[in-house]
Amino acid sequence: MANAAVRQFRQSVAHTLRRGAETEGKERDGASDNETKSESGVPEVPVPADDTPEVLNKALSGLSSRWKNWWVRGILTPAMISFFFIIIYLGPMVLMMIVLCIQIKCFHEIITIGYSVYHSYHLPWFRTLSWYFLLCVNYFFYGETVTDYFFTLVQREEPLRILSKYHRFISFALYLTGFCMFVLSLVKKHYRLQFYMFGWTHVTLLIVVTQSHLIIHNLFEGMIWFIVPISCVICNDIMAYMFGFFFGRTPLIKLSPKKTWEGFIGGFFATIVFGILLSYVMSGYRFFVCPVEFNNDSNSFTVDCKPSELFQLQDYGLPPVLQSITGWTIVKLYPFQIHSIALSAFASIMGPFGGFFASGFKRAFKIKDFANTIPGHGGIMDRFDCQYLMATFVNVYIASFIRGPNPSKVIQQLLALRPDQQLHIFNSLKAHLTEKGLLPLLEEAA
Numbered sequence: 001m002a003n004a005a006v007r008q009f010r011q012s013v014a015h016t017l018r019r020g021a022e023t024e025g026k027e028r029d030g031a032s033d034n035e036t037k038s039e040s041g042v043p044e045v046p047v048p049a050d051d052t053p054e055v056l057n058k059a060l061s062g063l064s065s066r067w068k069n070w071w072v073r074g075i076l077t078p079a080m081i082s083f084f085f086i087i088i089y090l091g092p093m094v095l096m097m098i099v100l101c102i103q104i105k106c107f108h109e110i111i112t113i114g115y116s117v118y119h120s121y122h123l124p125w126f127r128t129l130s131w132y133f134l135l136c137v138n139y140f141f142y143g144e145t146v147t148d149y150f151f152t153l154v155q156r157e158e159p160l161r162i163l164s165k166y167h168r169f170i171s172f173a174l175y176l177t178g179f180c181m182f183v184l185s186l187v188k189k190h191y192r193l194q195f196y197m198f199g200w201t202h203v204t205l206l207i208v209v210t211q212s213h214l215i216i217h218n219l220f221e222g223m224i225w226f227i228v229p230i231s232c233v234i235c236n237d238i239m240a241y242m243f244g245f246f247f248g249r250t251p252l253i254k255l256s257p258k259k260t261w262e263g264f265i266g267g268f269f270a271t272i273v274f275g276i277l278l279s280y281v282m283s284g285y286r287f288f289v290c291p292v293e294f295n296n297d298s299n300s301f302t303v304d305c306k307p308s309e310l311f312q313l314q315d316y317g318l319p320p321v322l323q324s325i326t327g328w329t330i331v332k333l334y335p336f337q338i339h340s341i342a343l344s345a346f347a348s349i350m351g352p353f354g355g356f357f358a359s360g361f362k363r364a365f366k367i368k369d370f371a372n373t374i375p376g377h378g379g380i381m382d383r384f385d386c387q388y389l390m391a392t393f394v395n396v397y398i399a400s401f402i403r404g405p406n407p408s409k410v411i412q413q414l415l416a417l418r419p420d421q422q423l424h425i426f427n428s429l430k431a432h433l434t435e436k437g438l439l440p441l442l443e444e445a446a
Contacts (some may be wrong), residue, residue: 013250077238079439080088080383084234088227092292092301095226096216101139103212106381107134109370110204114197123194125185130201132178137205141213149220150294151412191326211388214395221398223290223303224311228279228340231388232347235274240352255359259352268348275344276337283311283334310335310402339401346393351386358385 086338087098144342147154147164154160163170186194219226244263252259282288291304313332323329358381362368414422433439 030427057370066356075260081234084230088223092219092223092303095219095223099212099215101221102380102384103138103208104134105373105379106208106384107204108207109379109381111201112372113365113367114200123185123197124187125181126194126197129178129182129185132181133175133201133205134209136171136174136178137209139174140168141209143167145213146217151416153294155416191256202378207294211391215387216393218391218398220292221403222289222291224279224282224399225394227282228275228289229343229347229390230387231278232271232275232340233351233390234346236271236348236351237265237355237386239270239274240264243267243270253356255356255363258431259356264348264352268345272341272344275340275347279337279340280334283307283336289336310339334389339397342397343394346385346389350393352389354386354389 035132058285111127114130115127143163144167146160147167154164162202180196182194215226218229240259240263242263243256243266244260247262247266248258248260250261252264286305286307287303289307289311290303293302294300295302305410311334313334315330316333317330318326318328356371362370367378370381373379414425417425
């Protein structure tokens with residue numbers, strides 16, 4: 001009897017202790033959850049107000065939201081394409097300035113989302129540091145471009161020569177200053193959040209600034225390398241939307257429920273045809289095919305050269321299957337048209353993944369668009385989410401399959417050397433050409 005009472009007492013104590021431990025554990029877990037929510041909880045980003053012009057709202061008031069969006073896009077898209085033609089006509093310098101402005105606006109839209117998500121924590125210096133890092137990265141990339149493409153001008157001006165010589169050290173010092181400012185801005189209880197935002201800023205810089213820098217490099221290879229890829233992405237976006245709007249039935253990807261296989265396939269074939277035709281038209285004009293170079297005599301950009309073989313008509317034999325269909329055995333094409341097929345295919349197949357990536361980003365923060373800059377289209381980043389991925393591909397494609405050594409740049413660098421260094425290179429080159437048996441032939445030709 002006594003043993004039974006002792007056993008029952010022990011069980012009662014054990015049960016009480018167990019319940020107490022569970023209660024304490026729940027409280028601890030609840031406190032931990034609250035701390036996690038307080039530190040890493042992500043509030044929803046405010047939805048931008050509809051900024052569609054009042055005239056369009058009244059004119060389209062009787063339509064459904066689907067058709068209203070179609071008409072708004074249909075009206076504003078030609079306006080944006082016309083603006084694109086105007087800046088092309090104004091020349092490469094204006095194009096570079098437009099690329100810089102678009103880069104800054106895209107950066108602003110993404111950083112604003114970060115600020116809207118985390119502004120309740122009043123993180124110190126977040127906006128200031130974000131724009132400071134943008135300035136540092138642009139200083140580094142544009143300084144590299146100026147040194148590379150305007151070497152003679154840089155060597156001619158003493159301040160520019162000093163800045164060019166120590167450019168990378170200055171860039172690193174500027175970045176290091178921002179890094180130290182970030183460390184000094186760390187606030188207790190918000191460390192994790194501040195490092196989130198540090199990563200946010202740097203990923204944004206990687207996506208936006210680096211890609212815009214590659215766009216400018218593509219532009220210097222010839223405006224055709226700038227215009228055709230961008231036009232192919234625009235064409236694919238429009239044609240995929242049109243095919244999907246009228247014929248779309250099969251969903252393509254869950255991230256973008258409105259994207260359909262019909263739109264994807266229709267946009268692909270339309271973009272291939274468009275790329276070939278646009279390349280044929282542009283390849284016949286020096287203004288588009290010649291590299292953009294800086295004329296030191298006039299201190300201005302020049303686009304004039306003898307077109308390379310890439311932009312000269314050549315005969316191509318058709319496969320037997322196409323011969324039987326068309327009745328042609330040979331067609332005249334510019335070699336660039338063959339390359340345009342690769343550019344168009346990438347714009348149609350891989351380019352949309354830039355849009356899917358942006359869609360996933362927007363869904364993560366429960367927003368429809370990055371901003372409401374363009375009625376019916378969203379923000380600037382909504383229009384250029386595929387362009388940045390395309391810019392990287394074009395730059396890699398040119399470096400891998402097109403670009404060769406540039407003699408003019410080599411000569412510019414040689415002229416910047418000391419006389420004894422130039423003489424040493426001359427003697428080395430002369431000995432090499434003599435050994436190859438080329439120098440006597442050159443002397444006889446002279």
